Amino acid sequence: MHLKIALAGNPNAGKTTLFNQLTGARQHVGNYPGITVDHKEGFTHHNGEKITITDLPGTYSMTAYSAEELVSRDYLVNERPDVVIDIVDSSNLERNLYLTCQFLELGVPLVIALNMIDVAKDRGIQLNIKKLEILLGVPIVPIIARSGFGKEDLLEAAIDTASKNKAWISRDISYGKDLDTTLTELISLISKHNFLTETYPSRYTAIKYLENDEQILEKGQQYNSDVANKLEKIVSKTTEHTQKTLDVYPEAIIADHRYGYIKSIVRQGVEKRTFDADRLYTSDKIDKVLTNRLMGPAIMFLVLFSLYQFTFSLSEMPVAWLESFFGWLGGVIENSLPDGLIKSMIISGIIGGVGGILGFVPLIMFMFFGIAILEDSGYLARVAFMMDRVFRIFGLHGSSVMPFIVSGGIAGGCAVPGVMATRTLRSPKERMATMLTVPFMNCGAKIPVLALLIGAFFAENKALYMFLFTLLAWLVALLAAKFLRVTILRGSPTPFVMELPPYRFPTLRGLIIHTWERTYQYIKKAGTVILGISILLWALMTFPGLDDQYLTVFEEQRQETLSRFSPETIASLDQGSETFSGQTQGLADKLGEINNSQTEAALRNSIAGKVGGALEPLTMSAGFDWRTNIALIGGFAAKEVIVSTLGTAYSMGEVDAEEPASLGERLKNDSNWNRVVAVAALIFIMFYAPCFITVVCIAKESSWKWAFFSICFNTFFAFLAAVAVYQIGMFFQLG
């Protein structure tokens, strides 16, 4: 027999810890189609039985209002698991049993895993488990998910319940006289017409009608609109009545009675507390310091800064290893394949692409490890608590601070992990606004470009300008978020109400599993797309290449140069030593110049070059000539590519992004460039389309529609800003 178990429970009740305990590394993570709610499945064996465990998203309730709750509900009714394990935090019984109540209403075969009985004991809570079991009529197994205590008993109980194979029967909970009468009326109508009865127990459908549940109402209309209308009519009559007499909607009465039912059970001697309710626990004492008016924010900035340092300094080494590995690999190909398109594609397209994908892996790993620590320990909720007032002004959420910082809120981050970090936000609109605006921050790849232009045009005040541009990035990102929240992402804020869970030590196992999941998802999902786009960009910058006619011209120049030098000089150049004598060096320089002009000509003749040239009339209103345009197109691959592409376009050969001083000099002396153009270019580079790796991540975290939106919106905005800067600057002759 193959058993299907679903794991459900409140957030912070220890559900993920239990899931990891039960399944170990035998997990499979995916996404539910179309939404970014994790679909986690794990496998285990117990007494020869094969068991599949599905980890449902942590929720407090099962309404139709959030993606997580809908997913849980749909999973239960569509997949019909053999048994549901409801994990309940024993130190927080009443709130946790609210969800349990809704499982009872749905009638699923249920086993309760009473978690953290050790914590409850420490908190002076004595539980009479036997009594609770009898009153709820559900098997209860005490466990400690962190240590694995009780997990065998739990599986035993789950298998036992599943084997009984009962039909789903809705629990009869009283919701007060008015509603009970209506319920009876609804149920008889539902039973008579077998209305949705193959999916839901009739009492459950009746309750959902009273709760005005959008999903069920819609399903009802599709199933049999005649009956649905009758049901809706009965409900609206009752609603009118409760509105008039009690000034409440039935759904509020139902919620109150659920809690009433829970309280009546808990107070029948199930729970005894030896301490006063307002007693301060260790967690509260920690909060006295960590959320203190003055110390709180200071500590928070320290913690966030440390996370940033941790992520970016620790990942520096592995990133450098990966870079040198791919550099080496490129070198091997360079030497072993004949010159030509295949070689160029493998080196620039494939190795560049794969290297680009893998280069982010250490970054993503370290960042998610850091975020997992903050999240699992409970500190992330406090960050949201402290920062919410500020971020709310811009239509965001307290939790938005983290993605902003990771993306470059402290200059030098990266928007790829930043976009992925928005997963910690549970409010859909706030999350979307955060995701779309974090690419405005100054990520590590924009820094070399900023350094090049600031170094060349504002050398006297480098640090100050760097700082100003970081502030500008924050300002623009936040204002853009506000703009989005009053236009296309308009809508009242998602309720902020959330739990500040007690501080806990994260388990290493949990941290590692969490980190691995995210990293693997990134490689798997983003990998293939990124490789494809990388090859496409290579093709844009390569084809159609130079005509034979031009090639002959460059070849003639080469021959002409060679003929001016003695055969000995040419021979000594071919030996290829590191240092040359005066004559030989002169020859090498000349040949280098010719090669550089040839690459420049090839680039200009490429598709990207032609596009850059064609756009020149338009982009000149921001002061950008065709060379800058090509570099900006190249920057879509990765912003630091702007430096090297500018180098090629100015016929300077390979320019190292880390050492762009010579290119800076060249720009400074170019008649097309001046301070105003530099600022316009800086603004454009900071705010135009995110690099395509970020775009792919946005697509994977939301949809391709939003990904394309971010390309267009950002580029349009950046261009307007650059034009404004250029036109105003030139008007006042600031250049």
Next chain:
Amino acid sequence: MQTVTLRYMKKNQSGVIKAIKVNGVLGRRLREMGLTPGTRISVCGRAPLKDPVAIRVLNSILTLRNNEAEHIQVEVQDT
């Protein structure tokens, strides 16, 4: 005994919820987190910028924005 909204309760003040005067998503969310009439709550403190507020309810700590706290009427105990 006096009824005020949670927004105006002071730190360490406690009381019993009288009514939740909001419907829709927010009302639902407040209720499912255990903020129902008859429940005892106490104010743990406020964020550094005085908003949101943190309260203790059903043995755990919840936080909500002041404009959300406004809908919760509480009968405060004299202190």
